[in-house]
Amino acid sequence: MGIARFDVFNGDADGICAQHQWRLAHPGESTLVTGVKRDVALLERIACGAGAEVTVFDIAIDANAAPLRRLLDAGAHVTWFDHHSARQAFAHPRLCVYWDDAPTVCTSLLVDRHLAGRYRPWAIAAAFGDNLAGPARSLAQAMGWCEAQIAAIAELGTVLNYNAYGECVDDLHLAPDALYLALRPYADPFEFIDASDQYRMLVEGYRDDAARMDDLRPYAQWPCGAVYVLPDACWSRRVSGTFANRLAATGGESAFAVLTPCPDGTYVVSVRSGEPATHAAHVLCERFAGGGRRAAAGINRLPAADVDRFVHAFADYFAGCGRRAHAG
Structure with a gap:
């Protein structure tokens, strides 16, 4: 029997594009382990023994420390690329970690760095999808792309990222593993844009959902x-991350939170910080059993009874102005 390989990746643009770059550079069959954007405790799904190879992309060590130790103790070799909080990281002879939480870095850019830019167009798409338009544009311009090419890759990243948001895979237009398999044959993202029926379907869904964002108003x-509370609908769950990124992209140094209802009565929360160096988004989210990174973080399950407490904590954390909030 051959070596057992497992590829573990976040289902958003950054995770999928990081995984794609890696397998373009290191072809080989593997078991895919992924899910919706908030499905981050992925290592607990893996059962493997000595000699297994596990690669992990865009998943926080802090959410997987215990199963990581279990896999290493069983003899697995683990390679990890990530940019989220990693307070529980540890050294091990069979663990290789490439980590950087700088606000200008995403996981696909770390893989791009490791591969010396070999598949950079996919890293650029991921950076656009991960709300890193500045670094993405700089890299695109350095490659000599025209504005039309940059716009096409920016939309690709945005749409790949948009597809990951939902309470479950049924909320999505396309399951993340199926989306990865759809783009796997393409070393050139422009060919994927031109040729993929799946991508055309995603673009149509994205544009339909995005049109509804114009009517959303702050809570x-x-x-x-500002804090926004979205309607209880599949389209709002799909668009929540895109909406949060749009607010952050136009909000300067302001901070934003987007709360999306779940069928069980809780809320998924996306937080964007306009000043990540001094007011890291993940620090606030960790108070509510969430996590993430400096510029963008989230909470997977915020009880309805804690919404007002979160709103006041948000205001106090980012500006100390909770008493001036006006709910609507």
């Missing part, structure tokens, strides 16, 4: 930013 607003 609470201050000089420092």
Whole structure:
């Protein structure tokens, strides 16, 4: 029997594009382990023994420390690329970690760095999808792309990222593993854009859902930013991350939170910080059993009874202006 290989990746643009770059550079069959954007405790799904190879992309070590130790103790070799909080990281002879939580870095850019830019167009798409338009545009311009090419790759990244948001895979247009398999034959993302029926379907779904964002209004607003509560609908769950990124892209130094209802009565929360160096988004989210990174973080399950407490904590954390909130 051959070596057992497992590829574990976040189902968003960054995770899929990181995985894609890696397998373009290191072809080989593997078992895919992925899920919706918030499905991050993925290592617990893996059962393997000595000699197995596990690669992990865009998943926080902090959410997987215990199963990681179990896999290493069983004799697996693990290679990990990530940019989220990693306070529980540890050294091990069979663990190789490439980690950087700088606000200008995403996991696909770490893989691109490791591969010396071999499949950079996919890293650029991921950076656009992960709300890193500045670094993405700089890399695209350095490659000599025209504005039309940059716009096409930016939309690709945005749409790949949009597809990952949902309470479960049924909320998505395409399961993340199926999306990865659809783009796997393409070393050139422009060919994928031109040839893929799956991508055309995703673009149509994205544009339909994105058109609804113009009618959304803040639940609470201050000089420092705003909190939005979206309707209980599949389209709002799909568009929540895109909406949060759009707010952050146009909000300057302001902070934003987007709360999306789940069928069980809880809320998924996306937080974007306009000042990640001094007010990291993940620090606030960790108070509510969430996590993430400096510029963008989230909470997977916020009880309805804690919404007002979160709103006041958000205002206090980012500007100390909770008393000036006006709910609507």
